[in-house]
Amino acid sequence: MLWTRSIQWFVLSIAITGCAASNNPLRKEIKLLQKGIVKDDTSYVYALPYKAGKKYRVIQGYFSRMTHKERAALDFNLHRGDTITAARDGVVSRVKEDGRKGGLNKKYRSEGNNIVIQHADGSRAGYWHLQHQGALVNTGDSVKKGQPIGLAGKTGYAFVPHLHFLVWKFNNGQWQQIPTRFQTQKGVVYLRAWKKYKN
Numbered sequence: 236m237l238w239t240r241s242i243q244w245f246v247l248s249i250a251i252t253g254c255a256a257s258n259n260p261l262r263k264e265i266k267l268l269q270k271g272i273v274k275d276d277t278s279y280v281y282a283l284p285y286k287a288g289k290k291y292r293v294i295q296g297y298f299s300r301m302t303h304k305e306r307a308a309l310d311f312n313l314h315r316g317d318t319i320t321a322a323r324d325g326v327v328s329r330v331k332e333d334g335r336k337g338g339l340n341k342k343y344r345s346e347g348n349n350i351v352i353q354h355a356d357g358s359r360a361g362y363w364h365l366q367h368q369g370a371l372v373n374t375g376d377s378v379k380k381g382q383p384i385g386l387a388g389k390t391g392y393a394f395v396p397h398l399h400f401l402v403w404k405f406n407n408g409q410w411q412q413i414p415t416r417f418q419t420q421k422g423v424v425y426l427r428a429w430k431k432y433k434n
């Protein structure tokens with residue numbers, strides 16, 4: 236069942252690869268970081284945004300040609316109702332959980348339930364597509380890395396239930412989406428599409 240949904244996602248992404256790839260310079264940089272050609276040992280190490288011991292596949296990576304064309308975001312294959320945990324300590328700056336609809340159509344974008352958490356260095360993380368009333372925290376709450384914050388779903392622009400995770404940094408007067416390192420069972424890495432990562 237789990238695998239079937241990954242296949243569906245994969246087939247769909249193949250169907251859309253006719254689209255041009257993003258020109259964002261970060262795209263090239265991420266590839267070098269993922270391969271370890273460029274080393275980064277100073278940036279913050281995030282926790283995988285799900286419970287310890289759980290293992291999920293990244294079903295869409297950074298700047299993918301499907302729905303992440305201009306997005307430094309990751310889609311994790313969480314199922315409906317699975318627990319989303321905070322990837323880093325912070326304060327909840329936004330919660331939307333009244334959305335009910337979702338699907339692979341941009342018209343659903345505004346229905347996407349989400350949580351945004353502000354970190355001590357001013358960066359923010361976003362957790363998207365939570366199920367209806369799926370937030371476990373409120374705006375203003377302080378949260379700890381690893382703390383359950385919500386339940387996964389398929390609200391908004393989403394083909395299957397999953398968690399869309401991204402980090403923004405305020406850079407040169409604007410919010411920029413950035414790739415981040417994660418602690419996994421196999422060490423600290425930049426995550427890649429189609430691989431599974433255990434927390």
Ligand SMILES: [Zn+2]
Binds near residue numbers: 310399
């Ligand atoms: Zn996504």
